[in-house]
Amino acid sequence: MKRYLVIGAFLAIFILGSVTGYFILAGQNSVKTYPQENQLNIPVLIDSLEAGNNIELVIQNSVHEFFSGIKSATKGFSQSYLGPTIRLYKGATTSIVFRNDTEDYTTIHGHGLHVDGKVDGGPQSKILTGEIKNVLLPIVQEAGTSWYHPHLMDKTSAQVHAGLAGLYIIEDSNSENLPLPKAYGVNDIPLIIQDRSFVNGKMKPYVLTNGKIMEDGLREETLVVNGTINPYHYVPAGWVRLRLLNASNARFYRFFLPDDVPFYKIATEGGFLNTPVAITEITMSPGERNEIMIDLAGYNSLSLMAEFLPADPEYQIWLSSNPVQRVLELRVDNTLIAEGKLPDKLNDINYYGQTDMQNAVRRNLFMHMANDENNMFSINGNSMSMDVINERVKKGDMELWTITGDMMPHPFHVHGVSFQIVTHNGQSPSEADRGWKDTLAVTEEPSEILMRFNHSATDEFPYMYHCHILEHEDAKMMGQFTVTD
Ligand code: C2O
Ligand code: CU
Numbered sequence: 143m144k145r146y147l148v149i150g151a152f153l154a155i156f157i158l159g160s161v162t163g164y165f166i167l168a169g170q171n172s173v174k175t176y177p178q179e180n181q182l183n184i185p186v187l188i189d190s191l192e193a194g195n196n197i198e199l200v201i202q203n204s205v206h207e208f209f210s211g212i213k214s215a216t217k218g219f220s221q222s223y224l225g226p227t228i229r230l231y232k233g234a235t236t237s238i239v240f241r242n243d244t245e246d247y248t249t250i251h252g253h254g255l256h257v258d259g260k261v262d263g264g265p266q267s268k269i270l271t272g273e274i275k276n277v278l279l280p281i282v283q284e285a286g287t288s289w290y291h292p293h294l295m296d297k298t299s300a301q302v303h304a305g306l307a308g309l310y311i312i313e314d315s316n317s318e319n320l321p322l323p324k325a326y327g328v329n330d331i332p333l334i335i336q337d338r339s340f341v342n343g344k345m346k347p348y349v350l351t352n353g354k355i356m357e358d359g360l361r362e363e364t365l366v367v368n369g370t371i372n373p374y375h376y377v378p379a380g381w382v383r384l385r386l387l388n389a390s391n392a393r394f395y396r397f398f399l400p401d402d403v404p405f406y407k408i409a410t411e412g413g414f415l416n417t418p419v420a421i422t423e424i425t426m427s428p429g430e431r432n433e434i435m436i437d438l439a440g441y442n443s444l445s446l447m448a449e450f451l452p453a454d455p456e457y458q459i460w461l462s463s464n465p466v467q468r469v470l471e472l473r474v475d476n477t478l479i480a481e482g483k484l485p486d487k488l489n490d491i492n493y494y495g496q497t498d499m500q501n502a503v504r505r506n507l508f509m510h511m512a513n514d515e516n517n518m519f520s521i522n523g524n525s526m527s528m529d530v531i532n533e534r535v536k537k538g539d540m541e542l543w544t545i546t547g548d549m550m551p552h553p554f555h556v557h558g559v560s561f562q563i564v565t566h567n568g569q570s571p572s573e574a575d576r577g578w579k580d581t582l583a584v585t586e587e588p589s590e591i592l593m594r595f596n597h598s599a600t601d602e603f604p605y606m607y608h609c610h611i612l613e614h615e616d617a618k619m620m621g622q623f624t625v626t627d
């Protein structure tokens with residue numbers, strides 16, 4: 143009873159805050175549509191084979207010109223903002239050396255990688271100022287799009303916001319044999335999508351000014367794609383493959399093409415779908431990746447659009463519409479050669495079945511936002527503590543986790559594995575969601591995921607599960623687990 147009263151009061155404040163928040167946002171949004179268009183920045187590609195499996199990335203303070211001539215203070219991996227795209231190969235082991243040239247400690251996590259806790263880059267794996275850390279990544283998983291970003295306790299949101307994020311693209315024999323568009327930056331285009339605020343052209347530095355920002359997560363007004371504002375990119379008049387990563391701290395987006403032109407979803411975080419699925423929109427929470435394909439034949443230009451979704455979809459009743467911004471204008475250049483097509487079949491996912499479900503170890507995880515000061519953000523009532531192991535998993539066991547979250551959708555992410563969706567917010571997954579995942583937005587309606595952990599994580603270097611709204615993660619909506627024999 144008391145709990146409901148408290149939640150009621152909390153909700154009222156929340157709704158009020160959100161309504162005013164919206165008008166500010168709407169106002170800002172209308173003035174934040176920058177007329178100047180910029181050529182899309184394509185992150186440098188480092189191919190691990192060509193690099194002799196030896197890669198060095200310098201974590202550095204820098205300045206980045208989001209607007210030409212105006213310098214913003216940023217961080218990057220050997221560049222001014224974000225990091226190179228690193229291409230990894232299934233079956234190969236890549237050595238990456240991270241050198242921390244910043245004043246802050248950090249850790250670099252491989253989000254989506256199936257590697258041991260020891261090289262997963264969780265909060266325990268600190269890289270101190272001036273330190274050099276060599277990480278050996280044996281890649282055993284199938285082709286897909288993963289990413290790397292800091293995971294330091296309490297500092298993840300600020301460090302990612304400053305610019306520390308980059309892509310891992312994994313290839314295998316299947317991805318190499320499929321007739322897909324494969325020319326990196328030409329028809330196979332990475333899109334690291336973030337929201338930022340600018341004051342006179344300068345990126346607003348990361349500050350949590352009030353609890354409201356912490357509750358909703360930091361949600362800003364201007365889309366930044368690969369560090370570019372209002373980008374365009376020249377593409378051939380054929381199939382284009384976009385690798386979408388929502389690397390925003392907290393913002394959820396609905397992506398679509400004008401006039402609901404259909405496009406195809408071909409991959410989720412951990413690999414290809416079995417077959418392409420035609421869709422007209424795709425919603426992505428922070429941490430999620432999807433690959434989509436668009437056919438530009440017959441177009442001069444086509445723009446991928448993003449609707450900025452509110453923190454709680456139920457507020458929608460108060461709003462007439464959400465802000466919409468262009469993610470990227472694809473401009474056709476007929477001198478570019480169109481290559482690659484949409485295959486009928488992409489993958490052969492071994493779907494888990496009834497027996498896997500029945501034999502699975504069951505766990506329930508409830509992602510909670512309370513108004514109890516000491517325990518505001520928690521999972522199953524426990525706020526993240528680096529001294530506590532919350533769950534212990536046996537290597538090779540099938541695991542069925544039922545996840546719920548209150549107040550707003552929370553993107554639940556788990557390290558060291560890809561999972562399959564059994565139910566998502568109480569519903570069976572559609573064909574487009576029947577792929578390998580590692581992040582899923584959950585609500586009060588239960589979501590069930592099935593997975594098997596095949597790598598080890600010890601008490602010293604455990605895996606994490608957490609909300610990927612980075613403000614919630616830093617506020618300790620996170621837990622630790624081991625995987626042992
Ligand atoms: Cu993308 Cu535990 O994080
Ligand atoms: Cu992760």
Ligand code: CU
Nearest residue numbers: 552609611614
């Ligand atoms: Cu959350």
